[in-house]
Amino acid sequence: MILWISLALFMTFLMMIVLFRDLLYSAVALALASVTLSVVLFLFKANIAAVFELSVCAGLITVLFVSTISLTKNSDQKIESRVPAAFLPFVLVLLLAIDVGLTVWLAREMLPAGQAGGTLTSFKEVFWTTRATDIWGQVSLVLVGVFGILAIFRVAPGRKDHE
Amino acid sequence: MNEEIKMLLFCGLLAFMLGLYLLLSHRNLIRIILGVEVLSKGITLILLAAGQARGAIPFIQSLVVTFIIVETVLAAVMLGLIVLVYKTHGSLDIRLLSKLKG
Numbered sequence: 001m002i003l004w005i006s007l008a009l010f011m012t013f014l015m016m017i018v019l020f021r022d023l024l025y026s027a028v029a030l031a032l033a034s035v036t037l038s039v040v041l042f043l044f045k046a047n048i049a050a051v052f053e054l055s056v057c058a059g060l061i062t063v064l065f066v067s068t069i070s071l072t073k074n075s076d077q078k079i080e081s082r083v084p085a086a087f088l089p090f091v092l093v094l095l096l097a098i099d100v101g102l103t104v105w106l107a108r109e110m111l112p113a114g115q116a117g118g119t120l121t122s123f124k125e126v127f128w129t130t131r132a133t134d135i136w137g138q139v140s141l142v143l144v145g146v147f148g149i150l151a152i153f154r155v156a157p158g159r160k161d162h163e
Numbered sequence: 164m165n166e167e168i169k170m171l172l173f174c175g176l177l178a179f180m181l182g183l184y185l186l187l188s189h190r191n192l193i194r195i196i197l198g199v200e201v202l203s204k205g206i207t208l209i210l211l212a213a214g215q216a217r218g219a220i221p222f223i224q225s226l227v228v229t230f231i232i233v234e235t236v237l238a239a240v241m242l243g244l245i246v247l248v249y250k251t252h253g254s255l256d257i258r259l260l261s262k263l264k265g
Contacts, residue, residue: 003167007174014181014201023193030200037204044211046220049227053207056231061200061238068193068242072249095180103173110168110216123221131225138232145236152243
């Protein structure tokens, strides 16, 4: 029951992201969608992924979005085209049709092969042993992010700010 | 159990398509990054459905954690770039960013 409610809330928040014209409200809706997604992850016993989703996606990414929106406060939000909103109902019907077809096909491909792909292994074993190379990738990515931000906001010597 | 997996797949695919719609239909750079985020939420749900169907939740958890890190770094760098674009161009409309055209 909690799963169905969480998924319904998740989809509602995603629709809110699309429908809200104010970017700040969309960012808050994204945070709420992340919270409901972390509830879903908890329900499927993916506890560590749920904690990551809650702290990083619902916390950090929302802070980044809100900061960016406030730094670009006078941006051209108003000139956003109204065409997407007008076409949204038709697009939604089309997306739902494609979605149902894809779900039926993928479920047929996925479900009969229900044999275990490592049921007995723990997250610790998978993360630190089987997929240990991923950790190097993650460390490199974090460094890429840090140096990327440093490069973006670097101020040349002798200049107080970007022009 | 099968119904749960089907529902996860349905919601994941719908979220993926909504993200794609946001990416394709809007011109504001921040909204485009929001589209990427929505798309990634869909992918997380689809990964979870696959893990549940195969009984490999620990394996999928490790993939989801890696994916969240990728998503965060992408968002941080892209939002930094957006601030820089706003400082130089005074606009976030993607149509006005034509200075890189060859």
